[in-house]
Amino acid sequence: MSLLVYLILIAFSGLIVGGLARLALPGPDPMTILQTIALGLAGNLVAGVVVWLIWGHGVPGIVLSVACSTLLLYFIRRARGGSLTRPGAPPGQHGPR
Numbered sequence: 001m002s003l004l005v006y007l008i009l010i011a012f013s014g015l016i017v018g019g020l021a022r023l024a025l026p027g028p029d030p031m032t033i034l035q036t037i038a039l040g041l042a043g044n045l046v047a048g049v050v051v052w053l054i055w056g057h058g059v060p061g062i063v064l065s066v067a068c069s070t071l072l073l074y075f076i077r078r079a080r081g082g083s084l085t086r087p088g089a090p091p092g093q094h095g096p097r
Contacts, residue, residue: 010041011037013040013041013044014036014037014038014039014040014041014044015033015036015037015040016040017039017040017041017043017044017062017065017066017069018035018036018037018038018039018040018041018043018069019036019040020062020066020069021039021040021043021066021069021070021072021073022036022039022073024066024070024073025070025073025074025077025084025085026084026085027085027086027087028087029073029077029087030087039069039072039073039076040065040069042069042072043065043066043067043068043069043070043071043072044060044065044068044069046068046071046072047060047061047064047065047067047068048060050064050068051064
């Protein structure tokens with residue numbers, strides 16, 4: 001398999017996991033497709049570290065990857081000043097006063 005195909009598969013995997021994480025939390029998220037891919041890849045990385053710390057080997061499943069991505073998305077919302085159901089303003093924009 002070539003490197004380009006591998007990178008496309010990784011990006012597609014990140015998009016699927018990130019999209020499922022965005023669906024898990026109610027409310028709209030002001031994120032681009034690249035940010036959704038990055039969210040999915042970050043959740044997959046965190047899930048991989050958790051699995052490695054607990055079992056010492058193995059690959060994280062889709063459920064654990066989506067759960068970690070959802071938790072990361074919640075922390076992103078909290079950092080923006082939002083809550084569980086309200087995402088908050090993206091960086092560089094201010095909410096209503």
